[in-house]
Amino acid sequence: MNKVYLIGIGPGDPDYLTVQAINTMRKIDVFFLLEKEGEGCKDFLKMRKKVLERYLESGKYRIVVARIPKRKKGGNPYVEEIKVWRQETAAVIAGLIKNEMKEGENGALLVWGDPSLYDGHLEMLQHILKGGAINFEYEAIPGITSIQVLAAKHKIPLNRIGESIVITTGRKLKEYSTDEVTNVIVLLDSYSAFKRFQDTNIDIYWGSYLGTEDEILISGKLKDVIDDIKKLKSEAKKKKGWLMDTYILRRSNKKSV
Amino acid sequence: MNKVYLIGIGPGDPDYLTVQAINTMRKIDVFFLLEKEGEGCKDFLKMRKKVLERYLESGKYRIVVARIPKRKKGGNPYVEEIKVWRQETAAVIAGLIKNEMKEGENGALLVWGDPSLYDGHLEMLQHILKGGAINFEYEAIPGITSIQVLAAKHKIPLNRIGESIVITTGRKLKEYSTDEVTNVIVLLDSYSAFKRFQDTNIDIYWGSYLGTEDEILISGKLKDVIDDIKKLKSEAKKKKGWLMDTYILRRSNKKSV
Numbered sequence: 001m002n003k004v005y006l007i008g009i010g011p012g013d014p015d016y017l018t019v020q021a022i023n024t025m026r027k028i029d030v031f032f033l034l035e036k037e038g039e040g041c042k043d044f045l046k047m048r049k050k051v052l053e054r055y056l057e058s059g060k061y062r063i064v065v066a067r068i069p070k071r072k073k074g075g076n077p078y079v080e081e082i083k084v085w086r087q088e089t090a091a092v093i094a095g096l097i098k099n100e101m102k103e104g105e106n107g108a109l110l111v112w113g114d115p116s117l118y119d120g121h122l123e124m125l126q127h128i129l130k131g132g133a134i135n136f137e138y139e140a141i142p143g144i145t146s147i148q149v150l151a152a153k154h155k156i157p158l159n160r161i162g163e164s165i166v167i168t169t170g171r172k173l174k175e176y177s178t179d180e181v182t183n184v185i186v187l188l189d190s191y192s193a194f195k196r197f198q199d200t201n202i203d204i205y206w207g208s209y210l211g212t213e214d215e216i217l218i219s220g221k222l223k224d225v226i227d228d229i230k231k232l233k234s235e236a237k238k239k240k241g242w243l244m245d246t247y248i249l250r251r252s253n254k255k256s257v
Numbered sequence: 258m259n260k261v262y263l264i265g266i267g268p269g270d271p272d273y274l275t276v277q278a279i280n281t282m283r284k285i286d287v288f289f290l291l292e293k294e295g296e297g298c299k300d301f302l303k304m305r306k307k308v309l310e311r312y313l314e315s316g317k318y319r320i321v322v323a324r325i326p327k328r329k330k331g332g333n334p335y336v337e338e339i340k341v342w343r344q345e346t347a348a349v350i351a352g353l354i355k356n357e358m359k360e361g362e363n364g365a366l367l368v369w370g371d372p373s374l375y376d377g378h379l380e381m382l383q384h385i386l387k388g389g390a391i392n393f394e395y396e397a398i399p400g401i402t403s404i405q406v407l408a409a410k411h412k413i414p415l416n417r418i419g420e421s422i423v424i425t426t427g428r429k430l431k432e433y434s435t436d437e438v439t440n441v442i443v444l445l446d447s448y449s450a451f452k453r454f455q456d457t458n459i460d461i462y463w464g465s466y467l468g469t470e471d472e473i474l475i476s477g478k479l480k481d482v483i484d485d486i487k488k489l490k491s492e493a494k495k496k497k498g499w500l501m502d503t504y505i506l507r508r509s510n511k512k513s514v
Contacts, residue, residue: 008405015277018401023272082418116408116415117422123414140412142405144275148265151373152397157380158373161339164429165374168421175421 002101002136004125005108006115008143012047012211014054016144022055024141029105030062032096034089037070040242047212048110064100068092078171082120090124098134115140117147118169118187146210146246147185153217154205159183160253178202184249192233194249198226203252208236208245222249259358259393261382262365263372265400269304269468271311273401279312281398286362287319289353291346294327297499304469305367321357325349335428339377347381355391372397374404375426375444403503404442406467410474413462416440417510435459441506449490454506455483463504465493479506 005024010016033048035041045065052061069092071085093109101107115121125138147167151158159165163182168175170189178200186193194204204222206229209215216232218225237243262281267273290305292298302322309320326349328342350366358364372378382395404424408415416422420439425432427446435457443450451461462476463486473489475482494500 010275013277015280016275016399018267018273018275019279020270020272022276079418086418114405114408116405116413118416119414120418122412123417126412138412140409142273142401142409144399144401145405148371148373148399148402151371152399155379155383155395155397156373157376159375159424160380161336161343161377162426162428164423164425164432166421166423167416169419171419172421 002097002104003106004097004136004138005106005141006111006121006125006138007108007141008114009048009051009110009112010144010211011113011146011149012209012215014051016149016211017051017055018141018143021141021143025052025055025108027106028061028108029102030064030100030107032093032100032107032109033063033065034068034092034109035065036068038242040240040244043240043242044112051110062100064096066092066096086120086124087127089120090127093124094128094131094134097128097136101136111143113145114143116142117145117167146187146207146244149210150185150205150207150246150248153207153210153215154219154248156205156248158185158248181249181251186247186249189245189247192230194222194229194247195226197249198223201252203250204229204247205250206245206247208233208243209240210246214240259354259361260363261354261393261395262363262398263368263378263382263395264365264398265371266305266308266367266369267401267468268370268403268406269466269472271308273406273468274308274312275398275400278398278400282309282312282365284363285318285365286359287321287357287364289350289357289364289366290320290322291325291349291366292322293325295499297497297501300497300499301369308367319357321353323349323353343377343381344384346377347384350381351385351388351391354385354393358393368400370402371400373399374402374424403444403464403467403501407442407462407464407503407505410464410467410472411462411476411505413505415442415505438506438508443504443506446502446504449487451479451486451504451506452483455480458509460507460509461486461504462507463502465490465500465502466497467503471497 007021007024069088111121165183167185170191170193173186173193181202202222205219207217218229264278264281326345368378422440424442427448427450430443430450438459459479461479465473475486
């Protein structure tokens, strides 16, 4: 039977790949690289190819680049909008598995970060299998997330002794009151949702393009660094055409040690 | 100046090491392996040595095994208890850095999972530096966490579309009501704290000894599998002398895709 691997490749630097990911890549016959529209996606495609070139012998594998549909924004509620987009993307992936894999081959998708964190590939494969038109095995290979790189670069733990951690999106951050911010990690924030805490005593540990040569890190009292972050975000976005940032909001506390 | 690296080695299988972790290990002069009392710690020590032997040439590095104090339980409130224990452990680490590293050398501690997640090494190094008696540089190298392996093995994402994720401890789980359990990941639970949700409609994805040959995985409606988990936990603990488990509690939901 064909097998499809979702391989987590970490957030940018090929050094973040695990030995498991590399060993898995070495048994792959065909890599499916999905291409969205937009500046960022060209860079992401380039970075995926760099990972393949770094660890694999050329000529030993095939690459199929496929265009996936753009998400239609604004029509449906957010969850519905993503669902529709995932179904359309799943149809593209199903086509790749059906048409580009020979009997008994291994295929793979290289997943940014880790396939378990804010990523739809696992559910898309399950959706395809449920449809029943094609059959295959699949497996997920963990990868380092931008959250872990953010913490390592800022030299902070994600939590202090015994504390809980929340991971959420820019969109959901509005559901948390100031009192609830002990350790809140925010991903997928195109709104600079941290702005609503600018008058509080909360600290921020912010990072963008983590693990790449363009990496930017800022930390401090949110109220002291918020203007720097806003300025850097807008400059970087202008320069590179895209920006992905991750940050931790943390209530100051007595020292843990 | 001396430099101390905290190297995340993942949750068990040496294949989870990243290329960054391996490259860092190759420039280390001395590895400090900390030894606690108890069955589990002998196994952990063995697993750390296995990682070194797998990736490094013998004779190219030194190993110093140091006994760290046992945590004194029950006297202080939990956070205080951990603080005191960390300070005592930090004193041991400070002694190792002072006495076992020559000028300009690189030292390392191999950290289970990732140094940013429920781990005290970063704060211990910062505590030592703040004391001012010795000086050194330090850096954290991310590693795959048991959470990521748990999700990969169960083939589930940690969150469905747009949902938040909570990471907490067995001790803190009691602060969450059934309604608040969307995706709650629990670590460090020696109490089987999931028991309080046994009459709810919550799903559990449970795993122990993740990434090792003894790995156990169970998933399903909590009410259906809770007896199996309790039985397996008690059997495994008897057999191996220790048990570390990780699990995700999740409210059933409409399908994401």
